[in-house]
Amino acid sequence: MEEELRALLRDLDALKQRPDPAAIDRMRERVAGMVTPVAVAAGAAARSKIKDMSAEVVDSNPYSRLMALQRMGIVDNYERIRDYSVAIVGIGGVGSVAAEMLTRCGIGRLLLYDYDTVGMTKTDAAVQTLSGINPDVALESYSLNITTVKGFETFLGSLKARSSDGHNTGVDLVLSCVDNYEARMVVNQACNELGQTWMESGVSEDAVSGHIQLLVPGETACFACAPPLVVASGVDERTLKREGVCAASLPTTMGVVAGLLVQNALKYLLKFGQVSPYLGYNSLKDYFPTMEMKPNPQCSNPACVQRQKEYMQLKPARDAAAKAKMEAEASAADECPVHLDNDWNIRQVIPHDCIVVDDSDTATPSILSTGTDSLPEGLVRELPNADSYQEPVAPVTSGAIDDDDLEELQRQLDALNSS
């Protein structure tokens, strides 16, 4: 098309020298020929908005295969995804893929943060691409550096703000897809201040391993109170970007980590399956370690300590609600067995609430409690603890599995994985 436009310029120049009705006709024909491809390209990129998500199986319905999740009993109400707002901090290898996945899933609102440029700002470029993929998603572009004072203020404000159409207040989940320690600590600070649940992700410098982690202020370890640099050994895990080092990158690792991250975001928002508290990915061995981390009562982050106090204060209310719910479910199960005769042989999904860590001392299923030096085998601290780091008061319990069992289990797992 560039060539055609340049030819048009030459013709216009000639026309100015010498009026020629036949030349005008030829130009008219060429311009008309350019209109159709442009219109087609624009039409292919941008479908019109769709008011309601339908399960109808027709080519014009981009949501039929997502709504099928509901028919198959995986998700109770898929369309609720339109009510949710998700913030993605860092639109790089993991963040851009995560944004595309959420856009294709039809998320209600997506807030994108990055300070980098690719010609135009990264966030504007992402909004342009994503709006072409799914115009139903409300996209917000924030080109700013959250580690600056001004950037942090805007970041914090945007996480609380009401959406332009007034439907959403605040965000439902923050996904951290940044590539450095400082930015993670800033996301941690913002989420601790707001009591905002978030998920952290990272890919190692050598691009062959990564992880995702769920952080619920007051309930799980925050990024400051956990030793964030505890890594599963044998899993070559590095979450820190080193200054002046060009990290490796693999589209495969980025895709897997983004997929695991957004899958867990969907489970969290739409309340199906179990949200992983921590999930590692060692691509060399296809090994996926999991663990849970409790908050550190001596955490150096005051907002975290405050959230922990609030969480403990609400324990009696939570226990009562859980008991009432369990009783209601038990009596409902007596009356009406769920999915007993469905065609799909689909198991009843585990309620989302199961992931909440029980904070009673006797029944803690946690494998790893932070702030103890007796880490399970296979976990080492990558860096020394911070000066402010102290032994926590909370006792460490590990439910049915004690440390020796776990070591033995780890050995057997290793044997299996290396066979």
Next chain:
Amino acid sequence: MEEELRALLRDLDALKQRPDPAAIDRMRERVAGMVTPVAVAAGAAARSKIKDMSAEVVDSNPYSRLMALQRMGIVDNYERIRDYSVAIVGIGGVGSVAAEMLTRCGIGRLLLYDYDTVGMTKTDAAVQTLSGINPDVALESYSLNITTVKGFETFLGSLKARSSDGHNTGVDLVLSCVDNYEARMVVNQACNELGQTWMESGVSEDAVSGHIQLLVPGETACFACAPPLVVASGVDERTLKREGVCAASLPTTMGVVAGLLVQNALKYLLKFGQVSPYLGYNSLKDYFPTMEMKPNPQCSNPACVQRQKEYMQLKPARDAAAKAKMEAEASAADECPVHLDNDWNIRQVIPHDCIVVDDSDTATPSILSTGTDSLPEGLVRELPNADSYQEPVAPVTSGAIDDDDLEELQRQLDALNSS
């Protein structure tokens, strides 16, 4: 741009009625304004080809982050990826993402097979998109149905054919990304006939689980000799497309399965890490079961049985080569310890050869040998065995871990995963 072109048409019509040099100037200005965005868009889509992969860290080098894998000791020679040809059968949810990942990784040659259309043929559409992403990849589009006689012949011929530039003969790996049983059996037939290593992938109908599997004719179970419908229970695994049923689909599950598939393809081609013989993905619990399957000597597929015979005949030669290699490595290790002092604390990667299943009876690390009715706990057959299916002659051994241990291990694993 469509609007601007239409305005231009109106101006040309007016100009024909009444010559006006000022109008020509205004048109000229508008056309000039359209040239730049078009040129920028075209330039962004298509970079020029790059002769050699360089590790130099500059914006103009798209390979610096891939070549960093070499500098970090993960891959011996990343640039060898340009020597490899990969065939992808099925350009749907998994296949299209896998094709994009391999294209971004700079694979030498990519052969794409699908019979479906999206306006134009799916394979042509894919070639158009992928050539814009990376013009260095040689792309071949095969719009055909491999389950027809004619389609199968073309498929088989293309897998053996020399590439147009004469650099490649045949393909190095086939990735099956189809969504039905019949097409998988056809890929299996072709690969058994050619002795071609391939990887199979699948996503369940409910879109929340999937798997990948390595198939080496004669060495591992083929798709016909293994009960292909053995599924890990508790892993809601469905690999068959049912007629008339609209399967669910999730971009996240597709992305994870494609990522795991291409990651294992890279490990296989570039000889790093361990290639997984089978890897499942249960997204509801983030559980990733693994297993190995030995070939069935009574397999109903004659080409498979022939490949098994050849594999056994070459056993003495393989044993001798393995012994020689081990001795050479042992003496080399004495002289020069590898990676002992590297900055990255990167472990020496496990040689690719480790994944080859030892076919001696005493040291088999296999968890699951096919063709026995005593499946480990957690595995059930989804459909009855085929009539042709018989008990194999090969004895079932399970190395250091016997079935009871495995059951106990599985229970502990389940407890861990559900905690």
